[in-house]
Amino acid sequence: MASLLQSIIGQRCPRCRKGRLFLIRNPYRLKHLQSMPPECPVCKQDFVIEPGFFFGASYVSYALMVGWLIPLFLLIRFGLGLPYSTYLIVFAIALPILVPPIFRFSRTIWIHMFVKYDPVMGREVGPKR
Template sequence: MEPVRSTSLALLKLRCPRCHTGTLFSYPARSVGKFAVMPTACPVCALYYEPEPGFYYGAMYISSGFSTLIMLLTGMGLNFLANDPPAWVYVASVAAVVLPLAPLLYRYSRALMLYAFGGTQFDPRYQRS
């Protein structure tokens, strides 16, 4: 697997924050029962993915922010495009958008938490040659 040089691209591709090569999740996001499974450490550089117990509790706030943004954008889109429909249309539309995106919201909130507060930075010495 080729390492990613850009930290932003490594985050978008859900790669290890130190080596930018190892994957953060063991299974694809479309795997319904296993989308949340993370290895204990990076398979390439052995970076431990949970720096302290309960580290990812903060990711709930990031995920909530993502969901709120989606809710606002969906609501504003409905308001302008559908001429302010009844409340049940808003609720059904937001649910129809957020529920299928839940695995991605979960993954990216965890990845953002690890990149922002994990205490590690990209180090090319840990990449495979």
Template sequence: MPPLTAINSTPLALLHLRCPRCHTGELFTHPALSTSFMDMPDACPVCRQTYEPEPGFYYGAMYISSGFSTGLLLAIGFLLFYLADDPPLWVYIVSVAGAVLAVAPLLFRYSRAVMLYGFGGARFDPRYAAH
């Protein structure tokens, strides 16, 4: 695995699931398609920024995940309505349920990352990326 380098753009660092302070350390320890996709280290392996600012911090990520799921539901609903000529209700239900289950690890990871970036209190500091 090549060494990690800092990403200068905060949106790109979020997209790559990197630490909000150094943009170098990874937020999750295992790949998204493993059974341990939820595991996060306690702190960034590069700059030691804590990934859980307070106990229960990630409960708010459930609301973010719900928003992502709602967006996915609306997108699939509009696509089915306009491209599949308004199929029966069971097609909507199976399509949305299948899509949400298929991307559940990504919904989990990105809702946590958005929560950490938005409310974790850490901001990018290039001095930490140099370590």
């Protein structure tokens, strides 16, 4: 049984924590960044709960972005004492690297906020070890 954190990090279905949320694992294949199966391949949980469901993930995305931008700024500006322009350069380099995984983690966290884990669906099938 996967924990909530393992399910989010592994980008798994919130209900069974086994099925993958995204069709292509690599978030940097941008053509497939949003490609999700309509339902969980394991437990059949609907991944598109209502039209525009993942619009709300933009709030999570905002929080994740601010969550690393502010500490990064504080580290560069006050921790290392570097000029503000250094922050802009680091930001400009880091942004395209971090946006695809943050996009996916935002969707993953968002769906985990609305779909409860079902221990019956998450149970291992087969003989106990």
